């Protein structure tokens with residue numbers, strides 16, 4: 264057990280300033296989580312894989328989750344799945360956050376990726392991390408990740424259909440008007456919040 268560090272002698276911040284700094288850190292962490300989960304979800308969209316819900320609702324130690332297809336029965340599927348596992352980290356790096364910070368909380372993703380890499384004898388993890396960063400640095404992917412992350416921050420959880428529509432909107436495949444009409448129609452047809460569909 265470690266003792267709490269004494270406040271630095273030069274720390275003249277008021278209690279309110281310290282509280283505000285803590286809130287800002289919390290917001291930054293939530294934004295990073297949203298970008299990370301958006302990265303996994305977008306990678307599944309780009310590879311035409313089945314997608315499930317994407318969430319930043321905290322569950323114990325887990326800050327967020329992106330569910331969907333996880334198949335690596337062939338070498339090719341394995342390569343894609345490794346990219347999907349690296350895409351959370353990669354989206355955070357592509358958003359301009361330092362790699363040392365982006366890597367926080369990614370050990371589980373990387374463990375899963377290494378399991379597939381070892382099974383199929385693929386390139387080392389670092390090579391896949393680089394490929395995923397390159398993919399997420401594509402302008403259309405930066406745009407889509409930002410839009411998904413902002414909607415995740417707003418709604419906490421988004422469903423697969425809504426996510427696919429967000430990506431289509433971000434890519435310019437559908438207009439703002441079409442998107443609003445879709446949301447209104449989805450709400451009346453399904454009787455559910457459209458972002459959960």
Ligand SMILES: [Zn+2]
Pocket residue numbers: 299303351352369372
């Ligand atoms: Zn992840």
